[in-house]
Amino acid sequence: MDLNDTAARLGVPVEDVERVHRLAGDLPSAPLPAKADAPALLDRLAVRPDDAAEIMAGWPDPGSPLWPPELRWLLDRSIALVRADLGGYGWLSPGPALPRERGPAWRHLYVYAYLALVGVVTGYHREHGIAEAVSWVTLADLGRNLAIDRRMHREGWPVMQSWLTLHARGGIYELGRLQHHRGGGAIDLHIPDSGPMTPEAVAASLDEARAFFPRHFPDE
Template sequence: MYIGVEEVAGFLGDDPALAMWLGELQRAGGPRDEVDVPVADTGLTHLLRLGVPAQDAAEIVAGLSELQRNPALSWLVRRCAQRTVADMGGFRPGGSWPALPDAWGRYFYVYVFLAVLPHVRAYHQQRGIPDDISWATLAALGSAVESHRQRLGTGGMDAPFWIDLHFRGGIYLLGRLGFNRGDLGFLAPAVQAAGLPAHESDPALGVHAAPTGPLDPVACDASFALATEFFARHFPEETYRLARCGSWILDEQLTEYLPADSNIIRFQRRFHLTPETHDGDADILSRIFQASPDTDLATLPRRTTLQRAVIDHLRAGRHWNIGFGWLEL
């Protein structure tokens, strides 16, 4: 069924952010025929393979029938999916991902990534990426759904812009750590100061500690070794000699609370840290407690040394940072 952009605009209502998003999707161009709206027949199987919890998977599949019946919603899913498919293999964030009304938007971005799924799987196969790495990487979607329910008690999906990078072929989970293709960016002067040739556009792997348990040093060593081999084999046109990281884990204030032989401090010391920092309170509360900055600190658990450190630091009127660092591969 044909539907015009005017009807889609009517469906979205008068929210300025959604109107801007609609314009962005319209300018990106219409979907190619092969970008299909997901269907219930395969949806549940794919969702479970992507690590989506059973409760959420059932709700998502139940919503697929409404998606099929609603031309405006189908238009939006296909356009949003096409935006990612058109940049398959890219590694820069693409477009805006606005918050959407609960009435129809709780799982909207899940439907988008289900529509993208066959395309990113085909891209992985073309690159020769093993199935286990492909599915483990794409299971970030399941983690984002699970995180949303843990934080808010309702169905939804966190950080669609981050999941988009996984579904466009930019990030790969290689054992304990994830690595994204990218460039050195604003860390180039720090590398130059260490006596190495470096430019902002030089390739550099971003390093991410997946929320899957302790940062065991042996497991991290294995991930770095695998990353060197993986990208040389599957992306031979890109030469990575440096890696970069931006994370609450690289906040040097953690050394005030954690022992030198703790996994976090040992991970931090892999990197040459830079003076650059960003505000990190929201990130560390989300990562450690699945909580937001307005959460009453008295309600948070104090079972681990790290949990106690985060709480006591904030209670003292101090703040956490996102730290940045680089290393040679």
């Protein structure tokens, strides 16, 4: 493939395409869920109806005119890039920020990548003995971030697309009121946009984390 041509067609710097090509290489990707199953999955991930409608409208159906070859390549390789770092907890960009005004496929490309990785990361959770309830409340940060991006007039997503790779790799867990982010020698705390904070809720979340991480990540 011609990386310069791909970058020009995507409307992004060639350095960004070269990075995806270098990190993803020929590594395995992951399939999207069946389109018929997508509405229920989006609902489980707390995606609002207006965002879910856009995601379904841009779905990468075979032969869809919304998906030129360079966009399909980027989707496949961004999934592979994130999947290759399963279990990682560092900041990771899945790919370049795209010109989202081109339509729902461009606007939600990294949402489709996230959906493809749900099965991968929930498998990782199961291997670590993590309860399904924790998995789903953690992964439902997708819907929250899409809603925030919409409130921000579509200006928040370039940061959020990288933030959500933490969830898709098993790097962050929502335990009660706080999100707990695995790290090299400490747990970082994040405050999701999910209502009021009380001292009792914070204390309960910290207590849960003190039991959670030694149980599920004893080597850390």
